[in-house]
Amino acid sequence: MKLASYDNGTRDGQLMLVSRDLSKAVAVPAIAHTMQQLLDAWALLNPQLQELYDALNEGLIDNSVDFDEAKCHSPLPRAYQWADGSAYVNHVELVRKARGAQMPDTFWHDPLVYQGGSDCFIAPKADIPLANEDWGIDFESEIAVITDDVPMGVAASDAQKHIKLLMLVNDVSLRNLIPGELAKGFGFYQAKPSSSFSPVAITPDELGAQWKESKVHLPLVTHFNGTLFGKPNAGVDMTFNFSQLVSHVAKTRPLGAGAIIGSGTISNYDRSAGSSCLAETRMLEMIADGKASTSFMQFGDEVRIEMFDEQGQSIFGAIDQKVVQYQG
Incomplete structure (x- = not known):
């Protein structure tokens, strides 16, 4: 459905x-x-x-x-729970490599997850209002699942039956605010403003054979200011599948029906597919050239995120947004 x-x-x-x-x-x-x-x-x-x-x-x-x-608003205009993972560990590895930092081996075995704000998501065609370009505005193209009631301690082998819907995500990030927040040792807050989700949420069976191993095996297509930015395959290089992410999030607490769990930025080792966020492109530039040449988003910049089936039909509709200056 x-x-x-x-x-x-x-x-x-x-x-x-x-x-x-x-x-x-x-x-x-x-x-x-x-x-x-x-x-x-x-x-x-x-x-x-x-x-x-x-x-x-x-x-x-x-x-x-x-x-x-x-x-359309986001399928859930507000939710009881929004937790975003970082299932594509090669993306995390790249970010750390660009700043000369080693990645702990535990990152390959224990998922990274942060708890986001879920009281006011942004509609998929609405502007993204932010007060300052200096915050390092970035999009992150992702996939998310919505669950029914999930018992605490659910095993990964049992978690997939609790996944009821899938949708796309634009997890807006303020990159220049992240280092200061993480340095406090207490996680993201101001660096993660309201996120957006695709116009349509779908049951996994709509994907047919492209939904297997609790992963979506299709490219996620991102256009930035009308130009193709990336189309990495969401089923490739996903270290932790959605069942594992749901199990991880429910380790010490039950999840209520309507809980949203995100994949994190889609990223492939094959960089010819492009990227799903500006930060990854900037990291690749830093590794290659010693400096980043791609800027973060400015007011007026637009991002479009969409996924297509093998016949070229849009599956979820498109997240299509512009960053504007907040006037409140």
Whole structure:
């Protein structure tokens, strides 16, 4: 299934069922008003929704409307939990290498995760308002999963059954604020403003054979100011798969339905595929030339993040955003 949340002026939006080709959509208030309501009762409501989804794809829903990505908020406009990992350890290794630092061996065996702010995500077509270009504004193109209720201590072998939805992420980062925060030994906070998610969230079965080993085996395509920036394959060089990430996050606490777990920046050892964030490009420049020549984002810069199936059809819709100066 494919699902979205239209921005209807409420905090949590209106749940919409979206056709596989992203052409049609229909509200389903008789089943659930919001994405969170659906997730809270997934086992009960999913069969009813699946029946409607099949009818929508067959053109049998009379009250369907043309699907409009511009009306979408993030699938969960706010969430009880947003934890982002760093599953592509080669990316972490590269960042440390660029500054002459050794990477601890534990990074290959124990995932890195930070807990992000989840009370106010940014809509996928909305501007990203920030107060200062000097903060080192960067995008990070990622994938995330949404879970149902996950018991504390769940094993990785059992975690995949708790993954109900997948979506794309723009995990906005303020690179010049990160060193000072990490130096305090207490993790990210100001360096991680509100994130954004794709217009559509999908059930894993929508990916067919491209969902295996709890990974998405397709390129994630990023354009920066209209130019292709990177298309690394999300299933390649992913050290920790989503089941392992969910298990890690739930080691000492249960996760409530609607918990979002991110992959971290998609990154391949084959650098010919390009990058999924400006920081990685800058690190490669520093290693090659001794200095970074690519600038971080400036006001007016735009980023577009999208994934396509093997027929070239957009799967999740596109995150398409501009950085603007915050006027508040």
